[in-house]
Amino acid sequence: VTMLGTLRSRLSRRDDLSTRLAALETAVDAARGRLDPALIRDADETLTRAHGRIRLSPEHTIVALAGATGSGKSSLFNRLCGLELAAVGVRRPTTSWTLACSWGPGAGDVLDWLGVPARHQVDRASALDVVAPEPDLQGLVLLDLPDHDSTEVSHHLEVERLVRLADVLVWVLDPQKYADAAVHERFLRPLASHRDVMIAVFNHIDELGSIAAAEAVADARRLLAADGLGALRLIATSATRGDGVSELRSELAKRVEQKRSSHVRVSADIDNVARRLMSATGSGEPTALSGKQRAELVDACAGAAGVPVVVAAVEEALRMRASQATGWPPTRWLSRLRPDPLRRLHLRPGMTLGTGSDVPVARSSLPSPTPVQRARVGTAVRRTADVVGASLPPAWETSLRAASVARLAGVTDALDKAVATVQLADERAPRWWSWVRALQWLLLLGAVLGACWLAALAGISYLGLPPPGDPTWLSLPVPTWLLLGGLLLGFALAATSRAVGRASARRRARRADVRLRSSVADVVDELVLGPIQVEIDAYLTCRRGLAQALKR
């Protein structure tokens, strides 16, 4: 039952770690190209390493002995292995390559991943003729690193590489070098977040008297505390005399047995990177754009797209058409002499230069936006970005601003197309036009009939013929009624329908305005607010990912 429980908790730990890793990956992807490239590069490396490590068996615990040249890493290594594997000597630097010793089988993959060549690997069981099982260390992969402070720069690089990969780091200090800047400033201080996977060893205490040794160890502890590693386990050892080695061994055995070290190490790496990203990302909230601010933006773009010009032309054209259709027939032709304002813009009321989305849209002949209008669009876009990004941290605000104006150059074209594809007004003539037209012709016919009748009457009286019976109505002769009535009613009808036509033109123009503006708003959404939204989404994704990556 306990074994099952352990297994289950181990599996859930693994799941938890994968989730956090995935969250960090999402955050890093969202921050890519937006935050400091060096930081992103670090994060990428950490991710690669973490993925590599969790793919490998958690049954193995990689322990690295690191320290200055002459600090006794190799002697400790030999002590722990119970073998004379590592060369020990007075010539510095002694160890030039990493040596690995593994307890128990199956460490090949881990060693490959670590990049330790086969000739520097030792399987402890096969190297010892006598079988000394050491069951409590099964799964340990012990590394003896080169030094980090000698004149051999290649050693430093190897140490830096493996310090990033090992599950547990054992820092070997010694009386001469425990206060060196080389170890404190380059390794211990930056690794303060990894205190759970580090152990410090104060080696060579045999060289000091017991009082001096206690003093020196206390001083080393003080320096570690100054590095932010106050809680670090510090074991005083002597590789030559054997003091403290069993203590170190049992500390390692404890970690090997728990099989938690790889998990804790990766977790510390994730924390470290996530914290750094977090401090660059901050916790500001993007501000939502108010309706008024959006309307201002759309308004500026509409102005630049010539919407007011088009709407005015639409109204004028519709008014002209109405008066052409419903005006007094004899004078109707006069208004045809005036140019159609829409045609001047190469637009038709039934409009759309391209009728469907598959037809390439030609440019309309709208006047291209003036610098003033373009300036208004630019200003409005910038103001929008300012409002939205006001409380974001600097790096994100910069990327948001850049994104907001990134597609500004294409806005003019897109606006022109947007305006050109809108149906400005209904092509069909309103029904009342034909009724009025018929009525106009009828009235004109009546007037002409009355005129002819009167002319005939005049001719008859001129010729002295007896006047025919003159029908009268309301004491006036009917032909006079016809003529005057036809003319007066015709004028009145023309005037009325002109007024009605004007009102209807205004109404329809307003509708066209609404349609045009919504089309402009689409462009604004796509080319200005869209990119801004992408940035905000990235920001929120990054923050969410980091929060998740930091959650234990």
Next chain:
Amino acid sequence: VTEIGPPTGLLTVLVRLRQCLLDSPFRLDAPDAADGDRERSSILAQLDDYVIPRMVQVEAPLLAVVGGSTGAGKSTLVNSLLGRVVSRMGVLRPTTRSAVLVHNPADAQWFGADRLLPDLERTTRPTGDPGSLLLLPVETMPAGLALLDAPDVDSVEERNRVLAGQLLAAADLWLFVTSAARYADQVPWDYLKAAASRSTAVAVVLDRTEPAAIEQVSSHLEQMMQARGLGDSRLFTVAESPLSGDGLLPPEAVRPIRKWLDSLSEDVAARTAVIRQTLEGAIASLPARTALVASALTTQEQISVALRVDVVDAYREALDGVADATQDGTMLRGEVLARWQEFVGTSDLFKGLETRVGRLRDRLVSAARGTPPPAQTLTVAVESGLQTLIVEYAETAAEQAARGWRSLPAGARLLETSGSGLGRASRGLTAEVERTIRDWQGSVLDMVRSEGADKRTTARFLAYGVNGLGVALMMVIFASTAGVTGAEIGVAGGTAVVAQKLLEAVFGDQAVRRLAMEARADLNARVESLWAEEQARFFAVLEGQQTPPGTGERLRGLGEELSAARFTWEPV
């Protein structure tokens, strides 16, 4: 005692070099700035602490600085050499925190605060303060020689490392102490390589070595010294041996070193040779190091020029942009055009010009509607158009300048430290632009007024008034290149033609051309002065950070002068 005379010519050059370096700190981020600055401080420190004092007092005792790694046993060595405890020893690192200078009582006069290492405070009691120098007269110290126990070069205490570097740079002779565990460390070798490259006199002491390992380690160390240019330097070995009750090594362990020091004390010629080697080496290294600083300073100059150019270019472009937009006729559309047509009349554009009926009617209409007269609405339209235009160009220019700055690390740093305001137009710009445009319009009206002083009575002048003619002049300006580009020839050209005709009818064509030119130049000048204020924000940030032009060149000249002076200098 002296064989080296005071080399006045060389000294003058050195003093001038020092002043020039003092005057040119590094402030801008550049790839070579860190190196340049380090070299600059190191030259300055060496001139102040060593070269200049040493040249002034060539007869002062030889100063041997005992330097090296923490835990290598420097203090134990010094104490053992003198046979008494003068410097603190112990297992806690770093042991030595302040410098201790041991000299023969007879040499006390040479180590006052006006001599070597002037910025270290002299004390007679141990303080532990890195800013102090403990002066200890000790009888057992050979005369003509002083030993300075320096802090370590590699401990976690940064102040220790800095002080150690400073002390080593002030030494006539390095007694560089290392140990079996230390002799291949990188940090001390960095110092030794620097010493080798400056021909500083060095003796290496291999301390704290197991007797069994001495042979192997010392031969390896000797190889390393050969390989790194220290083949001529002496190597002493001190075996790890049991310490006496007060922590001293047995006298025989340090006897070779003591003997060597005694011989230096007795042999003036040998001592002078050591001093000369180090001093000449230090001076000989100066031209090359100065050249390095000079080239880094030239980079600084180039960067400040580049940053300045970024700003100037951005605003020049913006100025051109405004100038173009205000004369290619594009201003004469939309609002301005509508107001202009309203102003000139309705359909018959020439009506207003020929009769006063149109004017009268317009006045009546505006009186009845309660709207301001057309000339005024046109002025307002021009104002708002121009304002939007200028503010936008200011924004673009600021953005472009900031982008330019951001592309250089130095500029990016400046932007960061100066706050975020630089990438945008300044806060009060909109109001400033408004005022500027009003002033300009006012001055256009003044121009028209003074031009029309003698034409006040003509009917046309009266018909349009100063305001009317003023806006007509603005229209002419706004379309002055419209005909050239052809793009706006229709509407804008027409508008401008009407305005031109109107003005010519009043003033004559010669005067109109002149007025237009003056008014446009006036507008450009005003925008330019707006830009000057905008640019000044960038320049103000740059001001304290730039290296004056020619500094690098001057320094390089001094370096050359130094090389020449060095070769002409011969000891007397």
